[in-house]
Amino acid sequence: MKYLMLIAGDEAAWEAQTDAERTASYARVVAWWRAQTDAGRIVSGHELQPSSTATTVRLDRDGRATVVDGPFVEAKEMLGGYAVLDVPDLDAAIALASSWPEPDTLEVRPIVTDG
């Protein structure tokens, strides 16, 4: 079963950390990511640049695009990364998300496969 795991966190809190804290937290995430990838539970995924780099493109019914600076929604917790999971069921996906080493919020959603 494939799931998309979206990882959202408080960017301001991240910014407020010291360099040493950030390095330590990166080390935790990298170790975690490697372990999950080696176990075959993470198929792919990436960290994203901060939401200040996001651009939203909105299309109307006539196909006209409006381009706006910023992410879909302005919120305290912003999307910071994602992973595609391959695990047996939702419990396994929840267990994986629950072991994420940082104080973030994660959304797990099944991916539509075949038609």
Place this chain on the structure above:
Amino acid sequence: MADAPRPADEVLADTLREERGRLTAALVRILGDWDLAEELVQDAAVAALEHWPSEGVPRNPGAWLMTAARRRAIDRLRRHARYRERIRLLTAEVTQMDPGVATGGPMDADDRLRLLFTCCHPALNREAQVALTLKTIGGLETAAIGRAFLVPETTIAQRLVRAKRKIRDAAIPYRVPDLAELPARLAEVLTVLYLIFNEGYLASSGETAERRDLARDAEWLASLVARLMPDEPEVLGLLALMRLHLARAEARFANGDLVLLPDQDRRRWDHAAIRDAVALLRRAERMGRVGTYQLQAAILAEHATADSWAETRWDRIVALYDLLRRVEPTPVVRLNRALAVAELDGPTAALAELEPLAERLGGWHLYHAARADLLRRVGRAEEAVAADGRALELTDNPAERRLLQQRLAAGGVSPGAAPRGRRNGPRAG
């Protein structure tokens, strides 16, 4: 049961209640298709209604239903070649398991438990958990659930459809959680059962007789879980808690009016049921793993075994609340503890404990009603009337509203003028 033959539809209703969850669980396990499983159970019930009135109710109605459902499943699946493996499973189980089916072997006990944990999965919202549990484990029809919650049947049907879709599309598994997850997942199940119980127990007002008694349904579900998980003390604690409430249900109303605990006629309590529930609670306590339901039941047991309100062991009750407060540090627990303190140390001490809770409980009618009672007892009549008035604004429950209106009519002058005194007449109970 053997003397007067009962009408077939009555036996069918009773049997379905007991067997529906079992049938559905076994079929979901084999077929992996929730809707098909429910449809087959429904078909089997219809077949029973056709056969039983003329041919007589079979000796083992549960096994009869299971066999009927399985045969229909095989007929349905034969049309699709890809179900060959499932047909093999169904055929094997029909021949192997039928004699023992309705006696509840360990295998089908597991089925129901698995299904219950799926129904109460934390990835489903609370309303969906409640509807799924009542429908699939409790054997209630969608319409009956709607009536119980005063919600249109179509709303319940929608919730069930959405929940089942999520179970399928998000691949919510069908299993009993492993040991590491079990405490949290079991707590979720117990929360759902207690919520169903409270919906029935608190909402009942003695005048809506057509409304289904969800409290009894919840008690039945809890007793099922207690049978399936006999070594979980919190399950037994919750069951004891429900039974202690139900043992006093008769005395909660007099002529349609709500009667509070201090004023209840204790002769109307079911003392045999109270003894059994206390014994159950003691068994849970001996397992040595305390929890919120055991503590709440222990508090209720103190009330239920006291000869009168005045003779209640308030020291023990306050001590139990101190333990409960550690397990569950909520303002509601602190409010209830304060009310016990009122009996042990007097209303002034209790009022002092109540004041800091105003911010968090100010929107709850029972906070104001409790405060009004204490204010009346210390002679602050005007403030008492104001607090009762606030409580009245905050509740829609007709029985509670009547009680508050009576208090307000009495002017809040003295405890004797409150409904408590009026209800104590010899014929009131």
